[in-house]
Every structure is written in structure tokens, then in C-alpha cells.
Amino acid sequence: MSRKKVxxxxxxxxxxxxxxxxxxxxxxxxxxxxxxxxxxxxxxxxGVEWDAPYEDVRPATVTDQLRPALTEVNTRSRYGGxxxx
Numbered sequence: 001m002s003r004k005k006v007x008x009x010x011x012x013x014x015x016x017x018x019x020x021x022x023x024x025x026x027x028x029x030x031x032x033x034x035x036x037x038x039x040x041x042x043x044x045x046x047g048v049e050w051d052a053p054y055e056d057v058r059p060a061t062v063t064d065q066l067r068p069a070l071t072e073v074n075t076r077s078r079y080g081g082x083x084x085x
Contacts, residue, residue: 010054011033011039011054012054012057012058012059013030013033013039013057013059014030015030015031015032015033016029016030017029017030017059018030018044018059018060018065019039019041019057019058019059019060020057020058020059020060020061020064021041021050021052021056021057022056022057022058023052023056024050024052024056026041026043026050027043027044027060027064027065027067027068028041028042028043028044028050028052029041029042029043029044030057031049037053037054037055038051038052038053038054039051039052039053039054039057041057
């Protein structure tokens with residue numbers, strides 16, 4: 001009986017690209033890829049890196065990029081304070 005060789009997953013994004021982790025609903029910058037099929041991502045403004053499987057990560061859309069800023073503005077308008085300082 002012959003065994004089929006299973007293709008290793010290939011990264012679709014490069015280091016430095018902005019990505020969206022669908023499992024975490026989080027925006028991140030690709031910091032590294034590995035042969036086990038995972039990306040290392042870091043929040044765009046810095047912070048703790050996390051790993052995510054290739055299948056959970058896609059290129060970030062404009063909507064993904066704007067969502068955190070819109071959430072912050074909405075929170076400030078609901079609970080007081082000006083979003084402009």
C-alpha cells in the first residue's frame with residue numbers, strides 16, 4: 001500500500017503584513033511563520049505576540065483596521081470624555 005504525501009500548509013502572508021485572526025477577532029502584524037503551519041502575530045501598536053494557525057488568519061481588510069478605532073470612539077461617547085483629547 002502506498003502512502004500519499006500530505007502537503008505541508010504554506011503561509012499566505014509575509015512578515016510585516018497586517019492580518020486578521022478570525023479565531024480571536026484580533027488584528028495583528030505577522031512577525032514570523034513556522035513550518036508547523038502557524039503565524040506569530042503582534043498587535044499593531046505593540047504588545048504580547050500570539051500564535052495562530054494559518055487557517056485562522058487572513059489579510060486584514062479596511063474594515064478590520066478601522067474597527068478598533070471605531071469601538072474606542074463609541075465607548076468614549078457612551079461613557080463620557082472626548083475622543084479628541
